[in-house]
Amino acid sequence: MNLASNYTIAVDAMGGDNAPNKILEGINLYLKNNHDIKFHLFGDEKLIIDRISKFKNFNKNNYKITNSPNIIPDKGSVRNAIRNGKKSSMWMAIDCVKNNNADLVISAGNTGALLVISKLLLKSIDGVNKPAIAGIWPTFKNPCIVLDLGANVEFSEKNYVDFSKIGSSLFKVLFSNNSPSVSLLNIGSEDSKGNIKIKNANDILKKSNNDFNYRGYIEGNQIKDGNIDVIVTDGFAGNISLKTAEGTANFITQEIKKIFSKTLYGKICYIFCYFIFKKIKKNLDPRKYNGGIFLGLNNPVIKSHGGSDGLAFFYSIELSAKIIKGDLIKKIKQKIFNE
Amino acid sequence: MNLASNYTIAVDAMGGDNAPNKILEGINLYLKNNHDIKFHLFGDEKLIIDRISKFKNFNKNNYKITNSPNIIPDKGSVRNAIRNGKKSSMWMAIDCVKNNNADLVISAGNTGALLVISKLLLKSIDGVNKPAIAGIWPTFKNPCIVLDLGANVEFSEKNYVDFSKIGSSLFKVLFSNNSPSVSLLNIGSEDSKGNIKIKNANDILKKSNNDFNYRGYIEGNQIKDGNIDVIVTDGFAGNISLKTAEGTANFITQEIKKIFSKTLYGKICYIFCYFIFKKIKKNLDPRKYNGGIFLGLNNPVIKSHGGSDGLAFFYSIELSAKIIKGDLIKKIKQKIFNE
Numbered sequence: 001m002n003l004a005s006n007y008t009i010a011v012d013a014m015g016g017d018n019a020p021n022k023i024l025e026g027i028n029l030y031l032k033n034n035h036d037i038k039f040h041l042f043g044d045e046k047l048i049i050d051r052i053s054k055f056k057n058f059n060k061n062n063y064k065i066t067n068s069p070n071i072i073p074d075k076g077s078v079r080n081a082i083r084n085g086k087k088s089s090m091w092m093a094i095d096c097v098k099n100n101n102a103d104l105v106i107s108a109g110n111t112g113a114l115l116v117i118s119k120l121l122l123k124s125i126d127g128v129n130k131p132a133i134a135g136i137w138p139t140f141k142n143p144c145i146v147l148d149l150g151a152n153v154e155f156s157e158k159n160y161v162d163f164s165k166i167g168s169s170l171f172k173v174l175f176s177n178n179s180p181s182v183s184l185l186n187i188g189s190e191d192s193k194g195n196i197k198i199k200n201a202n203d204i205l206k207k208s209n210n211d212f213n214y215r216g217y218i219e220g221n222q223i224k225d226g227n228i229d230v231i232v233t234d235g236f237a238g239n240i241s242l243k244t245a246e247g248t249a250n251f252i253t254q255e256i257k258k259i260f261s262k263t264l265y266g267k268i269c270y271i272f273c274y275f276i277f278k279k280i281k282k283n284l285d286p287r288k289y290n291g292g293i294f295l296g297l298n299n300p301v302i303k304s305h306g307g308s309d310g311l312a313f314f315y316s317i318e319l320s321a322k323i324i325k326g327d328l329i330k331k332i333k334q335k336i337f338n339e
Numbered sequence: 340m341n342l343a344s345n346y347t348i349a350v351d352a353m354g355g356d357n358a359p360n361k362i363l364e365g366i367n368l369y370l371k372n373n374h375d376i377k378f379h380l381f382g383d384e385k386l387i388i389d390r391i392s393k394f395k396n397f398n399k400n401n402y403k404i405t406n407s408p409n410i411i412p413d414k415g416s417v418r419n420a421i422r423n424g425k426k427s428s429m430w431m432a433i434d435c436v437k438n439n440n441a442d443l444v445i446s447a448g449n450t451g452a453l454l455v456i457s458k459l460l461l462k463s464i465d466g467v468n469k470p471a472i473a474g475i476w477p478t479f480k481n482p483c484i485v486l487d488l489g490a491n492v493e494f495s496e497k498n499y500v501d502f503s504k505i506g507s508s509l510f511k512v513l514f515s516n517n518s519p520s521v522s523l524l525n526i527g528s529e530d531s532k533g534n535i536k537i538k539n540a541n542d543i544l545k546k547s548n549n550d551f552n553y554r555g556y557i558e559g560n561q562i563k564d565g566n567i568d569v570i571v572t573d574g575f576a577g578n579i580s581l582k583t584a585e586g587t588a589n590f591i592t593q594e595i596k597k598i599f600s601k602t603l604y605g606k607i608c609y610i611f612c613y614f615i616f617k618k619i620k621k622n623l624d625p626r627k628y629n630g631g632i633f634l635g636l637n638n639p640v641i642k643s644h645g646g647s648d649g650l651a652f653f654y655s656i657e658l659s660a661k662i663i664k665g666d667l668i669k670k671i672k673q674k675i676f677n678e
Contacts, residue, residue, distance in 0.1 A: 243559030
């Protein structure tokens, strides 16, 4: 039997499509090979107890349930979520972290509500005036971190500088590189490019002593090269480019599928190459990069993709585990306070 | 023999990688089946005469050359281009259009220089305070138009509104749709999303009487669906998302190639599916969408991709021909002045 776990993750078990099933499936996958985390589930207790019996890796030492009768709708307004959400699974899971009864909170629910309630309950780290959403992007080399992917539509020089520090702390915790390279995402690589805010941030970052390696601007088509570890962008351009990239990836894969399925020769080709396609699907599986990381708050918050499945939720738990074990928040605070 | 052509395109024959060869190759391809346009080439006369002999579709009725001894470097600064560029192939080609000796100018050279010199010589249409760069994007349905892709990093409500009008004029000329749908690219589809400028533009566009069909916001991952004909974005987010989309497309196709070429089985699969891959390559060929269209100036300017080849240049000539024959500038002016 397992020993009592070292860490606790508070889970909004009701957020996202097909909850709580996919949430439980993802946790079950994690529990198969890991015994270091206890899961505190918030949601419809009766429903969760009914569904959890399908999964064999849960036991009384590795999870508990707190009944939270309400659910914040995935597509509802943030205002309503705040007004009516106090007894919801999402709110209560965040509150659990706030009260130091868990180390991290994870939800696949309404992103806007999760962000606003997290800000409200957990507050920003002193010295950081806004949190960011960070994501992990695949490249030809190692994955990189891109932030902000949509938390802030209004952006200042200070946000660029803060997020460079915070993003590099995250990179160190996840990928153990002591001096990550950092760039600002811009419309050209020369110093003269971009708007006044990004230019000011570029000047500040060039002049300041950082424990990361500031490398100036990067363009959107260079992210894939994997030469930069941490890429900082404002939340408006960052969100639009993330979603455009997702759309482009979907467009290309769908067009390729269409051509293979259009003719008999194509269908035979597909069967002949079955194992190659299996490998492609595995290598390019976006679920491996599932998990938006809210950075800059006093506790870590992970947003799992609402539309994806149990395996995707498993990957966001793996990410959460790394963040807790690497003591990310402590490292961010040290970095902010030391400067 | 051809009759004298109806229209003239001024060509910067020296811009982009492998010029003037690829420029001549592209024109030669166009001249194979079309006799409606005369090409006025600007560049190193001796070099062009030497190279043109390789291409059989040129004759004394369909082209002429004006010697322009200087070349604006593809990667050089815009300031230097303006200071030293007056005798350059790019400057002289733009000047030719300005003096009404050509209907459109096309260049594969330095984008920044082309934009700034075009603004300087051709001036904005009265009532439009900034030009935009528009591009054609593939979707699951018909192609759509996205603008601004990088001409303006600072953006106002008026730019969104102007570019909705101008973009819909372009769509009508290229695709003969009398009431194109128009959306603003944003980080969510609800009215409350985005920054103050895009919200104001959304309010104005909703209230005004337009001869296009204003459809509110669109997100980056919806562009591919092809439900919106004209998508307006600020030049900063637009440029970043265009380049990120290009990078993503390249990433996916390279990763797929890598898996096919890694094992003997993969290589055999590739040979077996050769004709499928040929079809995929053809369908997804980015060269078909080559050509950034500078909109809002008194004459049309086309920027062909600097790094691509003769076939890509051919596609940007086809695009140019449609713009001239559809009398785009007249239609834009009517739309701006009528309101």
